[in-house]
Amino acid sequence: MSPEARERLFGAGHAFDHPVVLVATLAVAALLLLTPVVVWLLVRFGRIDAKLRTELMLRYWSWTVLTPLIAAPILLGAAWTILGIGVLSLLCYREYARATGLFREKAISLVVVLGILAVSFAELDHWYRLFVALVPFTVGAIAIVALLRDQPQGYIQRVALGVLGFVLFGSCLGHLGYLANDRNYRPVLILIFLSVELNDVFAFTVGKTLGERKLAPNTSPKKTIAGAVGALVLTTLMVTGIGISVFQGTVLASPFHLLTLGILVSVLGQCGDLMLSSIKRDLGIKDMAATIPGHGGLLDRFDSVILVAPAVFHYVNYFVGVGADQAPHVLTGG
Numbered sequence: 001m002s003p004e005a006r007e008r009l010f011g012a013g014h015a016f017d018h019p020v021v022l023v024a025t026l027a028v029a030a031l032l033l034l035t036p037v038v039v040w041l042l043v044r045f046g047r048i049d050a051k052l053r054t055e056l057m058l059r060y061w062s063w064t065v066l067t068p069l070i071a072a073p074i075l076l077g078a079a080w081t082i083l084g085i086g087v088l089s090l091l092c093y094r095e096y097a098r099a100t101g102l103f104r105e106k107a108i109s110l111v112v113v114l115g116i117l118a119v120s121f122a123e124l125d126h127w128y129r130l131f132v133a134l135v136p137f138t139v140g141a142i143a144i145v146a147l148l149r150d151q152p153q154g155y156i157q158r159v160a161l162g163v164l165g166f167v168l169f170g171s172c173l174g175h176l177g178y179l180a181n182d183r184n185y186r187p188v189l190i191l192i193f194l195s196v197e198l199n200d201v202f203a204f205t206v207g208k209t210l211g212e213r214k215l216a217p218n219t220s221p222k223k224t225i226a227g228a229v230g231a232l233v234l235t236t237l238m239v240t241g242i243g244i245s246v247f248q249g250t251v252l253a254s255p256f257h258l259l260t261l262g263i264l265v266s267v268l269g270q271c272g273d274l275m276l277s278s279i280k281r282d283l284g285i286k287d288m289a290a291t292i293p294g295h296g297g298l299l300d301r302f303d304s305v306i307l308v309a310p311a312v313f314h315y316v317n318y319f320v321g322v323g324a325d326q327a328p329h330v331l332t333g334g
Helices: 003-010 019-044 050-076 080-101 106-125 126-143 154-173 172-180 186-209 225-246 255-283 298-319
Strands: 214-216 219-223
Touching: 003 050, 003 080, 019 050, 019 186, 019 225, 050 080, 050 186, 080 106, 080 154, 080 172, 080 186, 080 255, 080 298, 106 126, 106 154, 106 172, 126 154, 126 172, 126 214, 154 172, 154 186, 154 298, 172 186, 172 298, 186 219, 186 255, 186 298, 219 255, 225 255, 255 298
Parallel strands: none
Antiparallel strands: 214 219
């Protein structure tokens, strides 16, 4: 392993070299400090009631734990980022498997878990061809092991649930981990997480303020068309503004590419949210789990990033490459 690869994987000494990382870290820290004051003022002036205050503060305390868990691996190094996203993928699959009943299919779940672990290894090794090949390999393995029970009844459902679980939590989320092979991964990942989370905030705020007509009342009754449009505009502007610094010196710094990225993040973030809402409505449940007070499960919190991750990865990879200047096969030495 070269010294440069070791520094990228395990070094935190250059974590704040990029201004976006430093400014975003300070801004989030300031926001966490100021939020209780803002909530107190809203209560003081009668803008929110006690019930909403309790809900907001419950979410706030959850974010005081979630924020360091998201930020620390990114700042500490690419290896910790990849491992952190791998753990997130496994935990999200666990919630999904329990909610859908797929956890009873031990062989299929084992294949999905092994697939997620293999994806994490391919990311750590910067082995892109293996990373891509693992999708058809794992899908084929799921279809094969589902035959072992010799029970045709329900075969399509078992395989479909397993394939969907791996594609969403192994492949889609795995693209976040593979971004860590890029020299510029810290500001890119921070841009993704920040824009996706604020996209939800923008949709909620604009929807509460201006929204009346529902976006998808049977899927998510609280979402409005005004909220979706407001989030699209505000998130696109935010991605464009921050992206100028993140992609400075590359073709992606042009207004066209930044606006396209912003639209992708906002639209796919909202679609990811609606996708999980559809799954929950189909299952007849409110939350995927009760892991995070005020939010539900990890999937309820990170659903918006599932579809965003591969879209941003492939857009960036197509135009400027991801880790193109980094040595591949860091672990295997091939």
